[in-house]
Amino acid sequence: MIVELGHFALVMALGLAIAQGSLPFLGASRHDLALMRLGSTAAVGQFACITLALAALTNAYVTSDFSLLNVYENSHSTKPLLYKVSGVWGNHEGSLVLWVWILALFGGAVALFGRNLPLPFKARTLAVQGLIGTGFLLFMLFTSNPFERLVPAPLDGTGLNPILQDPGLAFHPPMLYLGYVGLSVTFSFAMAALIEGRVDASWARWVRPWTLVAWVALTLGIALGSWWAYYELGWGGWWFWDPVENASFMPWLAATALLHSAIVVEKRDTLKSWTILLAILAFSLSLLGTFLVRSGVLTSVHAFAVDPSRGVFILALLVIAIGGSLAMFALRAPAMQPGGHFAPVSREGGLLLNNLLLATATATVLLGTLYPLALEVVGGAKISVGPPFFNATFVPLMLPLLLAVPIGATLAWKRGNLMGAFRRLRLAVAAALATMALYLVLATPASLGAALGFGLAVWLIGGSIADLAARVGLLELAPGRIWQRLKGLPASAFAVTIAHAGLGVLIVGITASSALQEERLLAMRPGETTTIGRYEVRFAGVEEGQGPNYSALRATFETTRGGRPVATLHSEKRFFPVEGQPTTEAGIQTTLWRDLYFVLGDRTPDGAWAVRLYLNPFVVWIWGGVGIMAMGGLVSLLDRRLRVGAPTTAAARRGGRPGLRTPVGA
Amino acid sequence: MRFRKRQRLVLIGLALLLLGGATALTLTALGDKIAFFVSPSEIVAGDVAADRTFRVGGLVVDGSIERQVDGSVAFLLTDTAHEIRVHYQGILPDLFRDGQGIVAQGTLETTGTLPLFRASEILAKHDENYMPREVADALKEAGYWQHDEAPAGGVAQ
Numbered sequence: 001m002i003v004e005l006g007h008f009a010l011v012m013a014l015g016l017a018i019a020q021g022s023l024p025f026l027g028a029s030r031h032d033l034a035l036m037r038l039g040s041t042a043a044v045g046q047f048a049c050i051t052l053a054l055a056a057l058t059n060a061y062v063t064s065d066f067s068l069l070n071v072y073e074n075s076h077s078t079k080p081l082l083y084k085v086s087g088v089w090g091n092h093e094g095s096l097v098l099w100v101w102i103l104a105l106f107g108g109a110v111a112l113f114g115r116n117l118p119l120p121f122k123a124r125t126l127a128v129q130g131l132i133g134t135g136f137l138l139f140m141l142f143t144s145n146p147f148e149r150l151v152p153a154p155l156d157g158t159g160l161n162p163i164l165q166d167p168g169l170a171f172h173p174p175m176l177y178l179g180y181v182g183l184s185v186t187f188s189f190a191m192a193a194l195i196e197g198r199v200d201a202s203w204a205r206w207v208r209p210w211t212l213v214a215w216v217a218l219t220l221g222i223a224l225g226s227w228w229a230y231y232e233l234g235w236g237g238w239w240f241w242d243p244v245e246n247a248s249f250m251p252w253l254a255a256t257a258l259l260h261s262a263i264v265v266e267k268r269d270t271l272k273s274w275t276i277l278l279a280i281l282a283f284s285l286s287l288l289g290t291f292l293v294r295s296g297v298l299t300s301v302h303a304f305a306v307d308p309s310r311g312v313f314i315l316a317l318l319v320i321a322i323g324g325s326l327a328m329f330a331l332r333a334p335a336m337q338p339g340g341h342f343a344p345v346s347r348e349g350g351l352l353l354n355n356l357l358l359a360t361a362t363a364t365v366l367l368g369t370l371y372p373l374a375l376e377v378v379g380g381a382k383i384s385v386g387p388p389f390f391n392a393t394f395v396p397l398m399l400p401l402l403l404a405v406p407i408g409a410t411l412a413w414k415r416g417n418l419m420g421a422f423r424r425l426r427l428a429v430a431a432a433l434a435t436m437a438l439y440l441v442l443a444t445p446a447s448l449g450a451a452l453g454f455g456l457a458v459w460l461i462g463g464s465i466a467d468l469a470a471r472v473g474l475l476e477l478a479p480g481r482i483w484q485r486l487k488g489l490p491a492s493a494f495a496v497t498i499a500h501a502g503l504g505v506l507i508v509g510i511t512a513s514s515a516l517q518e519e520r521l522l523a524m525r526p527g528e529t530t531t532i533g534r535y536e537v538r539f540a541g542v543e544e545g546q547g548p549n550y551s552a553l554r555a556t557f558e559t560t561r562g563g564r565p566v567a568t569l570h571s572e573k574r575f576f577p578v579e580g581q582p583t584t585e586a587g588i589q590t591t592l593w594r595d596l597y598f599v600l601g602d603r604t605p606d607g608a609w610a611v612r613l614y615l616n617p618f619v620v621w622i623w624g625g626v627g628i629m630a631m632g633g634l635v636s637l638l639d640r641r642l643r644v645g646a647p648t649t650a651a652a653r654r655g656g657r658p659g660l661r662t663p664v665g666a
Numbered sequence: 667m668r669f670r671k672r673q674r675l676v677l678i679g680l681a682l683l684l685l686g687g688a689t690a691l692t693l694t695a696l697g698d699k700i701a702f703f704v705s706p707s708e709i710v711a712g713d714v715a716a717d718r719t720f721r722v723g724g725l726v727v728d729g730s731i732e733r734q735v736d737g738s739v740a741f742l743l744t745d746t747a748h749e750i751r752v753h754y755q756g757i758l759p760d761l762f763r764d765g766q767g768i769v770a771q772g773t774l775e776t777t778g779t780l781p782l783f784r785a786s787e788i789l790a791k792h793d794e795n796y797m798p799r800e801v802a803d804a805l806k807e808a809g810y811w812q813h814d815e816a817p818a819g820g821v822a823q
Contacts, residue, residue: 234757344676356681360688367692382703384721384771392695397688521756523737573760582760601757602733610737612757 003068006056007147013049013104014137016042020107020130024123036119039126040111046133047108050101054088057097057146061088067153070094070146076159076578078549086170087160092294092310093146095173099290100136102174102181107133110185110210117206124192125185132184135317143310159578162550168228172221176248179218180286183251185210186258187283190276191325194332199276204266207279209642211262215255216633222248223626234584234599236519236614238622241390246369247289250362254282257358260351268348268413269339273329274355276336280329284322285362291318292369343415350408350416357401364393402456402507405500406463410470424470428462443516453511460504464497491639499632506625512618519615523608533615535596536560542600542609550574555600555609557587571600571611595619701771709781710748714774721771722750722783728764743770743783751782759790766790 020042027035057070061084066072074091075084089095107129114122140146189207193199225248230238239245258278264271291314342348368385376382406428410421422429436455440446469475471493472485520532526541540556553573559566569587576583587598594617601610702720704713714720727742727749734740738755752770762768772785 341673344673344680352677353680356684360684364688364692368695371696384701384703385699386701388699389695392699393688393691396691521737523735584757584760599757601737602739604733604735604737606735608735608737610733610757 002056002059003065003147003149006053006060007145009049009052009056010137010141010147013046013053013100014134014141016046016049017130017133017137020046021127021134022130024127024130028120028123028127031120033119036123039123039130042130043104043107043111043126046130047101047104050097050104053147054097054101057094058085058088061085064157065153066155066157067150068146069148069150072150072154072157074157074160076157076549078578079160079165080548082167082170083160083165086167087164089173090160090164090169093140093144095177096136096140096144096294097146098174099177099181100133100140102177103129103133103136103184106182106185106210110188114206121192121196124195125188128188128191129184132188132321135321139310139313139317143313159576162574162576162579162581162583163232165549165576166228166232168224168232172224172228175217175224176221179214179216179221179255180248180251180289182210182214182217183255183279183283183286186214186255186279187325190279191328194276194328197332197335199265199272199336201266201269204262204275205642208259208262208266209637211255211259211279212633212637215252215259216630216637218248218252218255219626219630219633222252223623223630227623230619231586231588232583234586236517236586236597236599236612236616238513238619241368241385241387243369244289244293246365247285247292250365250369251282251285251289253358253362253365254278254285257355257362258282260354260358264348264351268342270342270348271352271355272336272338273333276333277329278355278359280322280325281362284318284325285366287318287321291315340414342413345411345418346416347408347411347413350404350411353404354401354408357397357404361394361397361401364397365390368393399452399456402460402503405460405503406467409464409496409500410467425463425466428459428466431462432456432459447515450511450515453507453515457504457507457511460507461501462504464500464504468493468497490641492636492641495632495636495639497632498635499629502625502628502630502632504625505621505628509618509621509623509625513616513622516617517614520613522611522613523604524611525608528608530613532596532613533594534561535566535615537598537613539609539611545572547574549578550576552585553600555587555598555611557598559589559596567596569596569598571598573600590620592620593618703769705745706743706750707745707748709750709774709777709783710779712777716774716777719771719773719786721769722752723767723769724750726762726764726766726768731764743768749780751780752785753782754785754788756786756788759788761790762788 020039023035023042024039026032027038059065060068060071061075062081064071064075064077064084066075070091070093074094075087079087083090087094089098107126110122110126110129114125117125186207189203189210193203222245225245226238229235229240258275261271261275261278265275291311294310294314368389372383372385406425407418407421410424411417432455435458436451439451439454443450471489472482474482477485518533520530522530524530524539526539529536529538531537536559538558538560540558542553542555545552545554552575555571557569557571559569567589569589571587572585574583574585575581584599587596587600589596594615597614597616599612599614601612603609702714702718704720704722706722706724708714709722722743724743724745727744730742732740736755738753739758740751740753742749743752744750752772753775754770754772759768767790769789770783770785771787771789772783775782775784
């Protein structure tokens with residue numbers, strides 16, 4: 001009964017989405033208030049319906065209702081409760097319910113919190129949101145119904161892939177989807193602006209909090225996924241340039257560019273059509289990611305089960321959404337008048353350079369991800385594009401970007417002064433150069449790339465702090481005056497410092513863990529001792545153990561340093577009888593300065609065990625740095641200017657509020 | 667107006683420089699940073715340059731897995747038409763076993779009728795119903811894979 005209710009709620013949601021996707025458009029062009037307001041009602045109703053559907057599906061998982069095909073295929077009665085709940089989105093159908101739920105969540109949020117939006121603009125935004133919802137609900141109901149029944153109901157399910165039976169599944173997909181799908185709001189705002197033919201500072205302010213929320217969620221979602229892969233897969237790495245990782249990384253790059261270019265629209269009324277294009281591209285790349293993961297064209301850790309009809313359906317959705325929005329852009333964007341001009345050396349110039357580099361980097365990642373597919377389609381050789389390609393293309397593009405970040409943030413709007421910027425940043429320059437020199441002297445063997453990485457990291461952290469210090473007059477003014485200035489600074493100033501310093505912390509982690517990683521692969525007998533870095537590792541032996549729904553071989557490693565105990569680590573090989581699958585659990589000890597990461601392999605013929613030991617320096621700085629970046633995004637959300645509307649100019653007031661003008665041709 | 671023109675010129679120049687640089691980087695990388703995917707038959711036929719890293723896919727021959735004392739492993743890989751020897755030093759994927767479809771990345775050490783492939787990486791499925799797409803294609807080419815439907819999905823590597 002509950003299951004049928006869930007199914008019915010999905011159909012209802014589709015009806016509401018269709019209404020939301022059409023009537024407000026009509027209302028906005030006819031100035032019909034009732035029709036325009038309908039958009040908000042439909043959005044909230046759609047959210048309620050999909051919440052009901054998600055609850056019904058979750059209920060079926062928790063109560064192990066195997067008369068549901070989806071539950072039978074992806075769950076088992078002995079599975080721990082946490083994985084019964086998170087298992088809801090551990091498969092294609094269930095994760096799609098989560099996807100549309102978050103889409104509806106954002107639609108509902110725009111309806112409820114978008115009070116300062118002009119009604120016609122809000123109506124059009126919600127209508128675009130409704131169209132996206134319609135597409136995905138149709139996709140779900142026609143090709144991927146999560147509520148399909150199975151008659152007769154089997155006694156027990158086939159279980160969930162053991163690699164997904166991890167707390168990571170509870171947090172990574174929802175957070176990632178919050179980011180992916182959150183970009184739909186930015187997209188809808190962009191489309192509404194194109195329909196009305198108007199992009200201005202107010203638009204940039206309206207769209208900023210939504211972009212920020214999506215960006216923060218996407219940032220955290222990617223970091224969580226990377227951390228999960230690090231500790232679960234047992235490969236010692238945290239990023240593999242896997243096509244599906246790239247699929248989430250490309251929208252992130254585009255959204256990062258968008259966050260920066262929208263500032264220029266807001267402050268200087270220029271780069272307007274470029275910003276709109278970025279909003280379209282960011283969400284299009286999200287959709288592309290959804291297509292890549294669900295269509296079966298990829299061989300990847302993330303690929304869902306394949307059904308050709310799904311691939312075709314979602315490809316059609318992709319073509320309509322991306323093609324339609326780009327066509328709209330081509331029609332309307334040329335009408336947008338650029339605003340204030342600026343010198344190449346200026347804050348705008350810096351932000352533009354950021355955008356050019358991020359866009360180019362996105363393009364290389366896109367090329368590397370799609371090239372093997374394209375080559376195969378035209379019947380060429382089968383190839384795999386892996387880390388070597390991305391290290392050779394993406395990394396060189398990031399170097400000038402990182403170098404430019406502190407300078408760009410220090411420059412004045414309109415016309416900046418490079419010498420002035422360097423004077424402000426002189427301490428950061430000195431610190432960065434000193435770091436590089438120190439590394440080159442101390443490290444044996446030293447790599448030039450690592451020296452550059454550490455130098456850039458210190459440059460980013462030092463530069464962000466130096467800029468903030470210069471703004472409040474540190475070293476120049478009396479403490480009372482400094483405090484006054486500090487209080488006077490907008491939240492966004494702190495946000496910039498935090499986010500850019502976080503980027504520096506991330507670079508420390510990336511550089512150290514790739515350049516200074518130590519790895520040992522050997523066969524060890526119980527009782528034997530080896531060394532890695534300055535640590536002595538004693539392999540105590542392997543014993544058998546039992547988990548809630550698996551059996552395990554458990555190896556014990558006693559680690560000491562100079563005779564003093566450091567850690568006792570357990571590495572496991574687990575076997576899940578229901579799914580018939582083994583998994584590897586690395587034994588990891590994390591500290592601020594390094595991770596010990598030990599993996600147990602197979603038994604050799606003479607009673608030893610293959611083991612792989614990693615010493616990963618500073619690896620936790622990677623996720624720490626990303627966390628700090630996300631915190632910067634959150635602080636930026638607190639900025640007062642996002643709550644008060646942009647000041648309207650006299651000319652704009654004479655012409656009425658932006659959205660209330662007669663729309664151009666719509 | 668003159669100011670705007672110069673501004674535009676600088677911007678266009680910068681964008682072109684960037685695009686040119688990125689294109690050059692990408693083309694170079696596509697030339698030597700990608701791995702081709704081949705089948706055991708193609709290796710035996712000598713269609714593969716010996717000094718390049720590439721990927722090979724096939725089935726692990728039943729009973730051929732030999733674990734060495736140093737923790738490395740040797741086995742035979744087949745596409746049912748031809749076999750190659752594979753040597754790998756490292757931790758094997760969880761589901762590596764007899765008859766398993768796997769993908770190995772590495773370089774060719776010797777050629778001939780039973781070539782030796784030194785793998786630096788072995789990828790296997792994490793799901794017993796899953797066949798890496800490349801392996802399925804290689805088997806199809808060798809005339810072994812009979813099923814017409816697309817190979818079942820799931821979690822790879």
